[in-house]
Amino acid sequence: MTKPSRGSRRHGARRSGADGSDPALPVAGGRAALRKGRRKSGGRRTLRIVGLAMGFVLLLGIGTAAYAYWKLTSAIKSDDLSANGKDGAGHETPDAFGRSPINILVIGSDARANASDCKLGGACGEASGARADVEMVVHISADRSNATVLSIPRDLRSSWSGCHAANHPSMGPQSNQMINSALEGGPGCSVVAVHELTGIPIDHFMMVDFSGVVSMSHAVGGVPICVNHDVYDPYSHLKLKEGSHVLEGRAALEFVRTRHGFGDSSDSRGRTAAQHIFLSSLLNQLKTKGTLSSPTKMWAIANAATQSLTVDNSLNSATKLVGLAGDLDKVPASRVAFATMQTHDLKVNGVWQTLVTNPGAKDMFRSIANDQSLTAAARPASPSAAPTAKAVATSVIAVQVQNGTTVRGRAGTISQELLRRGFSKQTAAANGTPATTTSLAYPAGQMPQARAVAKALGLPAPVLKQGSGTGIVLVIGTDWPSGTSFPGGKTAPASVDTQAALDGANMKLGDDNDTCAQVSTFNTAIGLNASGKPTSSDHPASSTSPTHAYALSPEVEDSAP
Structure with a gap:
């Protein structure tokens, strides 16, 4: 005979009477009543278990949210918006309904401040200081109906009043200097330089390093782009065969950093045009896949972004960044205009300099500062096209x-x-x-x-x-x-005359996904030696086009299939 367990003896002693029945139940119908009582007891136990489970899930959800918030926020680095005090970035003028536009200076830093960036960008250990590899003013209209992304060529010559930000090198008044060098005085100094150049109030800045581009491209599952010819630029290491590709990781970084491969092989036009193609494709990836409205997908994006992100002090939390993403999500891709600041190249004392083309650039600056939409002016009128929302003339x-x-x-x-x-x-x-x-x-x-x-x-x-x-x-x-x-x-x-603002700005709309990056047809010193092998030398032995360079380098692996 099996000996009853301690638990069964204890329960049996408590529940059973002399005849084995429950003393709390009447003898008549005792078994049925007992079964009924057990069902009620089981129901209460089930409710308690469900209640405990729900409470656990609720607490787990709160804990996870708190952990996620802490993890994202703790990863975000922040700095002063302006290197010259509270007025150094300008101030917005609300519209008649009390709404204000948002202007964000997006900075791509080539500081190579960590081992990961050194490996991705090369040239580690150089004492040249930080430079802004990419600078873009992202303007979101006061009514959140349209946006403009204005690229500032990194080699643009400009002047600014100098910068004196905490924890950054001081910089006296600068005259006719490359605007990307303002980053030596910290991101707030870049804000000052851009604001003084354009007159556009800057409300926030967001600075991302090389690793950020790589991780963001992974987070969205790659960015679709196409090139109209074979292209190889040994400086950025981008090598792609003519046609469509999905760029992810290092290949994405190589694409946005390429300066010799596209257009006229320059920063002011070729490089920024390719960057606009990449960014508009990324924007459509976010919108068509519902990323900006999905907490799960936003977590992946935010987690990737915040690891390599520095923002101004007013954006130093995950909540504020998600709110900013929500503002951008309100703008349809068809109402996002990508434009490049109008510039021209001029040889001064034997050195080529990139300078502002005054008429068109000034109209562009004023249109953004005045919160005027550029998308209506950019889209050609079509008699057969369905009517779309346009800025009022x-x-x-x-x-x-x-x-x-x-x-x-x-x-x-x-x-x-x-x-x-x-x-x-x-x-x-x-x-x-x-x-x-x-x-x-x-x-x-x-x-x-x-x-x-x-x-x-x-x-x-x-x-x-x-x-x-x-x-x-x-x-x-x-x-x-x-x-x-x-x-x-x-x-x-x-x-402002928005048509004049777009003159020479190499405009592209955010929903234009059919434009391929135009590979440069110019021969340029792109880093091939006499035998056609890639070299890191600043003075390669030959000068050739990016397409010919592709043909000369079969031993170099393509960046993407």
């Missing part, structure tokens, strides 16, 4: 301005201001009925046009009302007795 907006005050000439003053800002020549002034408050009435379907008027004059949102008329009517009330800006309101700067 002020030149076709006519406003009837009525004077509801006792001040003579008020309507004429405001109408002249609208004409100065590029509104339609049909804008006119007239006397109106007395009004204590200013109002802006617009017909059905013309709210965007009315908002453009409000933005120009600093009118607050409550002033706008849909009316029953056929045109836009602005009635000046006694609450606006003088001036061309509504009291307490903030006006936008006068509009």
